Each structure stands twice: as structure tokens, then as C-alpha cells.
Amino acid sequence: MDYIVPDKVSTVADFFDDLNLAIFLASAFFTVAIVGAMLYFAFRYRAKSSNDITPRIEGNHLLEIVWTVVPTVVVVVIAWVGIVLREKMFEVSPNVIPIYVTAWKWAWEFRYPTGKRTSGQNAELVVPVNKPVKLVIASKDVIHSLFIPAVRIKQDAVPGQLKYMTFTALKTGEYPIFCAEYCGTRHSYMMAKLRVVSEEEFNTWVNTIPEKTMPKRILGKKLYTDLGCNACHSVESGVNLVGPSFYDVFGAQRNFKDGTSLTADENYILESILYPNKRVVQGFNENVMPSYEGRLSQEELMALVSFIVELKTAPKEELVEVVFEKDEKIDLEKMTPLERGKYLYSAKGCNACHSVDGSQLVGPSFKGLHGARREFADGSSVVADDSYIKDSILNPNARIVKGFVAAMPSYQGQLNEDDLAGIVEFIKSLK
């Protein structure tokens, strides 16, 4: 069999080939035995005359039980080993190098956390030898399938979902990669190369980045503040605002309100961005987070996912930047109150829940808020003046306006008097 099978490159390849050979030998044995018996009977009992006398044998219970039980036992064993092999194939080791794979008609793209990327005709999956890697696989159009015979694994790329593949390459060299799911005209040419290199070579290669390519993580970080995710999700360990901290999500066990649970992977993160209320983690509220379905491109979604996934592994200074919003060009003290309010509106992530155009997100729109009568869930009401607005920012859950849920975190200690005055000015300006 070794003459036929493709190069053995991955840790599971040996297991795969051994199982393959064992089943082949068992199959060959049974086939030769049964067909041999048939041919022997055919020769031994061939008709001598047209009046041959034959015994009337209708069955034999013992024999029939034996040939029911023996195959049953054999297939149970084989099935079990097959399941074990599959488990081994998809076992993700810790500290694995993530690589983002995107498929489209008719090309592959491989992106690395450093921003290094190869695609199209030159698509190359470069991996270090003896180091586990994890491929996160997406598709832009139809279903494709990433097939690397040398590592004995294949995984479909399904549009709208993220899939994984993991392996550890054991031998340097170049091996073919195919698209295995039919995808149209140039399906048969949708190939790429797996290049296994030494660790030093990999490090040099992956850090040689042409200018102007922004790592997905950095784009994700930008979106994290631009979209106002930061209003509800911190990036510090253990700090839960309205929603769970991003730092603790990836790879952690998530227990949901419906009693189910799972280990958070890339697809779960994507799902939570697109359909946040499908599964809500225990201890958090339903229907607080709006769906981002249709509001973000595939590229932006992948960027957010990689930002969250790589939080723990990303260089520290990047993180600091995210948490404290350090931007040298912005000096709050030099701004007018209105400018300051407008800036804080997006910097603090108010924009995630409060619109400025009258549309209702999680919280009430800021448009026309100042001076309007607010009716509360407890039946009381008040006209929204400056002090009411300041109070709602510092103690948001003291009084809840009818039709909304208590979802907003308090900004006590995060905003000073001038900040608050600025935000009030900003809201006043929205008539």
C-alpha cells in the first residue's frame, strides 16, 4: 500500500494508513474466502447430467447465527476505531497557530495573524514543521472543500459558516492541496500548495509582510470601537459589562440559559455576532444585543472574529491601546462641549445602543430626547432635562423607560463633569 498512498506528512497519517491497511487486509480475506468458496462450489458441484439429484437444504440455524454475529463484532470494532481516528484528526492542541482560509470561485487564500497572506495562483499554505496549526475555513460564494491528501484530512468550506481543520506536519516538502467539492468551471484547477518548512524559515517568511496589509486583528480592533462593541464587552479578563468579556470567551466553556453548553470556537463567535439571541449565556440578558447580520461584510466579520480569538496571544501594547483608547491627536480639553460629546458618543460606544436618527436600537434614540416626556415602567414620568440625562448615564437602571430592558452599564467613574456636559450638549443638538 505504501507504493500507492500519498506522502505521509501529518501525525494522523500513520494511524490512518494502518487502519486503512488493516481494513484492506480484512476485506481481502473475506472477499477471497467467500468468492473462493463460491468458485469451489461451482467447480465441485457442477452439473453432471440433467437429472442430478440434490439434497434439499433449507438452512442451518447455527451457521446463520455465526455469520450474523461475526460480521457484527467485526464492524463494531472497525466503527469504534474509525470514530477514534476522527477524534484524533480534529483534536486541537493548545498554543496552535491559527491560519485563516478563505475560498471562492476559484481560488484559495491563506492569511496569517501577522498579516501575511497568499492567494490565487500563488496560494501557498506555509506551515512550520512539528508545530500544530489550525485552519479556520470560510467561503465567499458556494461550497468548496479543502483537501490535503498528505495530511489525510478534508474539510468543507461552507458560505456563512466557519469550519476548522487542524494538523501537525512532520516532514518538510511541498504537497498538493485540492478543492474536493464541485464548484463549477475551474473546479479542477482550484489547487494550492502545502509547503512545510523549518520553524526558523517559517518565522522569517510569516513576518515578511508587504506594506499596506493590515492584519485582520487590527481591523477587528478598529471595528471593536467603531461599532461600539466596547460599550458592553470589555477586553480585560473577568470584567463583564453588559455582555461577557471578550478576553475570556475563546476556548472557554459557555453555559447557556436553555441548558446547553459548548466550547466557544470561531464559529460560535461568528454566530454570536450574527444571531446574538439564539443562545444566551447564563447570567446575561436576552434581547439586549442587536444582530449584526447584514451590517458587516464577510471581511469585517472575519476581522472581528480574529480580533476576539487572538486577544490572548496578541502583542500586549496593541491591547493596551484598545483598552485605553490612546490616541495622541485627540485632546478632549481643547474641544467644545458639543465636539466632546460627539466624540465620546462613539468612543464610549453609546452608538451601539442609541441611534441619532430616531430608530430604536437597544436603548431609546438620542434624537429629540432632550425636552421630551419620559414614561417609566413603574408608571411615573418626567421631562428629560439636563440633570435627568446626566442621572441616566451615571445610574441608568434606577428608572427604566417603558418598553426597554435594564441593559446599560453605569458610567460612574468613567466620565467627569465636563464629559457629561458635553454629552448633554450633543443630545440637545439632536432635534
Place this chain on the structure above:
Amino acid sequence: MASEAKTVEAGAPPVYHHIDPVNAYHASKLGMWLFLATEILLFSVLFSAFAVYNWMYFEYFHDAATKLDWRLGAINTAVLLFSSYTAAVAVYKAQISDNRGVVINFGISFLCGLIFLVIKYIEYSAKYEHGYFPGTSYWNSTEFSAHYKNYFGLYYTMTGLHALHVVIGMGVLLWVIGLARKNRFSSRYYTPVELGALYWHLVDLIWIFLFPLLYLID
């Protein structure tokens, strides 16, 4: 469902070369039940697709369901339930050789089917005016989420396929009414009446599942 019928006298079962009349009756009924099983499987795919998407996008689905007028749906449910009752009465009438009774009761069922379709038409045209219909400008606008399209797509597919079954069922009723007007049925032979009624019950049954699923999920 049978071959080479040769009418001998009014009310007598048809004569076949390959099967005797009693067996023909049982065979036809068995065949009809098997056919109903395939119909139910046909719809069960739509039900499971609906269940899957309702689970995946329940906010959208619950919201979209409020756009339907449950009152019209309820009226239609009542109309079909009543028509099933008259269909059952028609079978009884045939069994006591009352061909006129078959004509009247199946006639009522037929009219109920017609009322059902008219109400369905009113519902569809209201949806069309609101722009919840494929091809309208609102439907094609970005405001209209893909998951609303999911819901309404399944809504039109399911109710449309059901309406098609109503139309086919009405055709069957009409055919049986025609035979009853020629006094073809008697206590000795009423297979077409029974099969027609069975089919009509199926049409009713499917609606009984569709109504709460589509109109009342909120």
C-alpha cells in the same frame, strides 16, 4: 384507480377482469392511505425546514408572524373543519344509497373550498399591497431583512402548495358529485366517495398544522 369499469346497473360496483369488487374496495382504500402518507411526508419536509429556521431566526420569524392576520386564518380553519364534517356526512349518505345527499354534502364542501380560496386571495393581496411579496419594491429593498424573506418564502410555499391541494381536492369532489348525479353509488359501491372524503380530510389536516405554525407562533 381501477381499470376497465363496465357499468352494469345503477349502484352496482364496476366489474374488473383482475380483481373482485370487495377486494377492489379494500385495495383502493389501502392505496389511498399510502398516497396520503406520501402527502404528509411531502409537507413534513416543509414543516421541518420551517422548524429549523424558526429556531435559527426566531426573532425575525416571530416578528414576521405578527404581519399575518390570524383572524382570517382562524376563519379559514373553521371553514375547512366544517367542510370536513360535510364530507364525512357525504360518505354516510353514500353508504345508505342516498346519492342526492352525496351531491348536497360534497357540494357544501366544494363551496367551503371556494370560500377558503377567496379568503386566501384576500390575504395574499393584502400582503402584496404591504410589499411583503416577492418582486415588490419593498421586498427588494435592503430594509426588508433576508430572514423576513425566509419566513414569507416558506409561508407562500407552504400555503401555496396547500392551496394547490385544495384546488385538486375540489376537482376530486366535483368528479364524485358528477358520478353521484348519475346515481352511481349505493350501499354496495361507494369507493370514490370514501376516497374523495379521505383526500379532503387530508387537505383539512394539513391546514390544521399550518395555521398555528404560521399564524400563532408569537
Place this chain on the structure above:
Amino acid sequence: MGIHSYAVDEIGHLKENNYLNCDKSLRSWLFTLDHKRIALLYLASLLVFFFLGGLSAIFMRLHLYNVEKPLLSPDAYNVAFTFHGVLMIFLFIVPGIPAVLGNFLLPLMIGAKDVAFPRLNLLSLWIYWLGALVGIIGIINPVWILKYLQGSAISQWIPLDTGWTFYAPYSTSTGAGEGWGTIMMTLAAFILGFSSILTGLNFMVTIHRLRAPGLTWFKLPVFVWGIYATSAIQVLATPVVGITLLLLIVEKVFGIGIFDPAKGGDPILYQHFFWFYSHPVVYIMVLPAFGIIGEIIPVFSRKPIFGYTAVVFSSVGIAVVSFIVWAHHMYTSGMSPFSQAVFSATTFAVAVPTAIKVFNWVSTMYKGSIRFDPAMLYAMAFVFLFMIAGTSGIFLAVLGLDIFYHDTYFVVAHFHYTIQGGAVIGLIAGLHFWFPKITGRMYNPGVAKLAFWLIFLGFNVTFIPQFILGVQGMPRRYAFYLPEFEPMHRLSTFGTFFNAFGYTLAILNLAWSWAFSKVKAGANPYDALGLEWQAPSPPPHDNFVVPPNVEIGRYDYGVPVNLVAQKEVVRS
């Protein structure tokens, strides 16, 4: 047709009318209610599509002989494998054995004059023709013809390129056939599904209600059991794929997102629905073939089938289990590991009843008196080919191995061993075996044996290299391949020609013998013990001249006591 009276000569030949010569007008054929004529009309139609499907396979193999100087463009290759799949599956092998041999033999084997609903039977045939017509219009495509007349090049004719599986979102987004090819072909498959449902329904009712009085369930021939299990699958699984394809059409025509993620749908759901039918459908193809082999081997071994009850229950068992294995086509689509393990386990549950069948067939030959008629050669070849089909199926059922083998040539080879080596060989074996009953004549056995060896060897030379290609990691549906795959592809192409030539020879031999052979067969040329051999050859319109006596054991009809002596009855 009324009441006939018949006279039979000494070898069981009708002196007067049989079903073939009672009325020879074209109208009497197109509007016939006789199950035997309907069977022959199906046979003629199926052979047309078998030929066309085979032709597209030859184009594919010729193209793959040398991809450096390709015969076809990539698009044309995609069209060729789509044609091959769609024609062979929906128009040839799914109706296949039930529509031809099932229709012809079922009433004869249960002592009935016809199926339960003869008019419905004719309607099924017409629906089949309608489906075929819609498919052909979809392929020829009036919209494209219009474009062609306006000067479009023939190389731009891409009527259909989805593969027979119509996977979304490729099928919902492809522009092939000016956007209409996929719609027309899925509509055709939907219509053909109705033909299949109505045939299955008809057969089930026939077996339930039309057995001759005294013919109890466990006296039924194994072929009837095979047909019964098949019919149950046809009735219960076909509606699922019908509505799924309808949803695909709705999605494509109205832009409603059911399976396309760009429109909010879920493409994996399509695969679940599709395989819920399309896995059981392989048992629609192959269960009746099991039945045929179970009829042939006892006759040419001059022995009753070994372990009748086990053979019967394994057919029913396979039919039941076939409904819970569908997701083994989707191991690489990213289902949860638990579901994968469950579907792997259920898949293995199919292996056991299949193995039991093989053991029973071989044991039937033990201490027999074996004659090597062409039908018996086909039956023995079936056992060999099906062993390979079954054991290669084990590789695909093993979860970890299928992750590699899925969508490679290994799957292609496995599928062809089951369907060509199983269903098609079974059909050809059955056609040879019952040829005397159908036509009243004998075929030329020498030519039949030559054709058999061409088919057998050609088939193995075609598909064993494809197993090797699969092990090497060659993906399927590729119009192009890397140099390391070339030798096996070339060998495979060689085999195809022997295979195709063998089928052509076998079918021409039967056709020629029917038209020109002078050798009359008689009612029971093989000294067989099945009920169908008690009717004259060819049978009259009502099948039996005198109502058959079935108040005896199974397979005991017309036992020439001096030949099959009850010397030694072994039961345990």
C-alpha cells in the same frame, strides 16, 4: 379484453393469443393496461437513456485519457458528468428493475392477473415519459436555441452543470442553461419522483391484496420481497426529495432564501433533505437486484435458497436502516462529532444484513447441481462484484477514513461497484433469466457468454484503477489532474470500451434473438420451481390459463419429482 380461452401445446406454448400478439396496433401499446406491455415500454425507454448516459461516460473517459490535449473544455466536462449522473440515476436505474422486471413478474409470481391499479400503472409510465420530456427540453433548451440562431457559438451551450446532486448554493447561483437548465432538470426529477411513488404504491397494494388465495407472505418469492421493500422506500422517501427540489426551484425563481446563505438560507439543510432520499434510493436500485440473484442461484444450483427467512428479513432490514444513515454523505460538512459517530454506527448496521445475503447465496450452491447458463454467470459475477462494493463501503463508513475518501475517486468506484456491479448486472442477469418467459424464445447463449466476459472484465479494468486513484487522493469531478494520476486514468479509459462494447453486444443479442431466433422456449425451460414458470411463454393477457394451485409449499410448483428428490431434508 374480456374473457379469453386458451389452448396450450405440449411444451407450454400458447397456440392462440398471448400478450404480444393479441393486438398489434400502436394504440394498443400506448394505451395498454397490461402490466407486461407496460414493462416492455419501460424497458425500451430505459435502454435509450442507458445508451445516452453511457455515451456521456465515454466522452468523460476519452477526455480524461489525456488532459494535456483535452477533448472537452472544463465546462463541457462538467456538462458530461452531470448528464451521466442525471440520465443514469433519474431516468435509468431508479425506475430500473422495479419498472421493468417488477412490472412484468410481480403479478405472475403471486398468481394475479394484473397489478392492483392497471390504469395507475399506465399513468406512472406516462408521467415517466413526461418527466423525461421536461428533462430533454431542459437540456436542449429553447432559450439557447434562440441564441444559437442569433449566432451564438456551440461551445457556449452549457445546459446543466450542477452534478446530479444539485448542491445549493451552486445550483441556485449557476447561470448554466440560460438560468433554466437547473430548473427544468429539477422539475423533471420532481415529476419522475411521482412516477416512482405511484409505481411503489401500486406494487405494495398488489402484494397486499392480489396474492392468489393461499399464497401466504412466507411463500412469496424473494424477488417479491425485494420489490416490496423497494416499494416501501419509494413511497416513503421520494416525496422528501420531490419537495426539496421544488424548494430549490422556488428559491431560484422567486429569490427566496431557503438554501442559499447569501439570502439567509442554510446549504447544509439542503444536503440533509437531499440525502434523506438519495441514500435510500441506492437501495431502491439494488434491493430488487438482490431479489433477482436470490431467484437465479437456486434455479441453476437445483436447490432451494439457503435460509429463506434470513434473506427476506435482511431485505426488510436494509430498507428500514436505509432511512437512518443519510448523513454519512456529509462527514466533511462539519456536523457535530456526536452526530457523525451516530451516523457512522447506523451505516455499519447496513453491512450486517448485506453480508448475510452473500453468505446465503453462496451456501445455496453447496452440494447443488450447477449449470453455467449466462444468467448464472451474471449472478456469480454479481456476488464477486458486490463483495468488492460492500467491503469498499466499509472504508467509507469508517468515520476517520471517509474524511479522506469523501469526494475522491474511491467513492466513484465504490458507487459504480454497487450500482453497475449490483443493480445493472442484476437487471441484465434478470433480463437473460426471464427472457424466455417474456418473449417465448431462447437467446444465443454463446454470444451472451462472450458479452458477459466483456462486461465483467471491462468493468473491473475500468473501476479497480479508480479505487487506486481514490487512495492516491484524486478528487472527483475533475476535468484536469496532476501527472501522478495519469497511468490509472488511462487504464480506466481502456476498460470503459470493453464494458460499453459488452453491454451493446448483450442487448443486441437479446434483441436479435427475439426478432429472429427460431428456438422456442416453452413454459419452463430451466426446470425452475417459481410460480411464474407455470404460465405459458409468453403469457396470455390474463397470465395463467387455469388459476394456479398455490396450496403447496413455496417454490414447489410443478416439481418434477424424479429430478428434485427429497432425498435428504436438512433443517436445524
